[in-house]
Amino acid sequence: QKEVEQNSGPLSVPEGAIASLNCTYSDRGSQSFFWYRQYSGKSPELIMFIYSNGDKEDGRFTAQLNKASQYVSLLIRDSQPSDSATYLCAVLKAAGNKLTFGGGTRVLVKP
């Protein structure tokens, strides 16, 4: 079992719809969770992080964390073609110095 798992996609959503991305992790000791966006041929960039159970909203993005079920999700509201990218989930263990990434979910937003 991989430490951090994501559906590779592609997740195809129409423009204006909500894109829902999921990520599960295996280590119950994980404390911090991050979402990175990576455009094709570019480097990853941090878009959201969440440390506590519940929802965290930032603009059109909402991160959701459920530590009991060991999953974290990212919602993209009012999806735009510019949101077409690969989204990487990353997990940091407690007192850890290593960030572990999932394989990424490719999102395609169609006009």
Next chain:
Amino acid sequence: EAQVTQNPRYLITVTGKKLTVTCSQNMNHEYMSWYRQDPGLGLRQIYYSMNVEVTDKGDVPEGYKVSRKEKRNFPLILESPSPNQTSLYFCASTRLAVGELFFGEGSRLTVL
């Protein structure tokens, strides 16, 4: 401009010919790390450094070396490259909030 700079961006080399990929950051970050990215395998950590002269292995350190003699630089050394080290390499840094990484633009390495 705050940035992480990697060089070279593209390199084709042959098996066994030593090479170094440089990484430099101008943000005075303590933490630096190297990742490789391969299709279907995602980003995997090679080595990381918490500060000058402090380095540690990541998940896939075999075949690589690093050094941290200065805070701003964290070179990745391939002593004897092999074809399975063909990959896209990213350097990243942060000010001790380990998850909030700033990435360089990437170095695409091909070993023939």
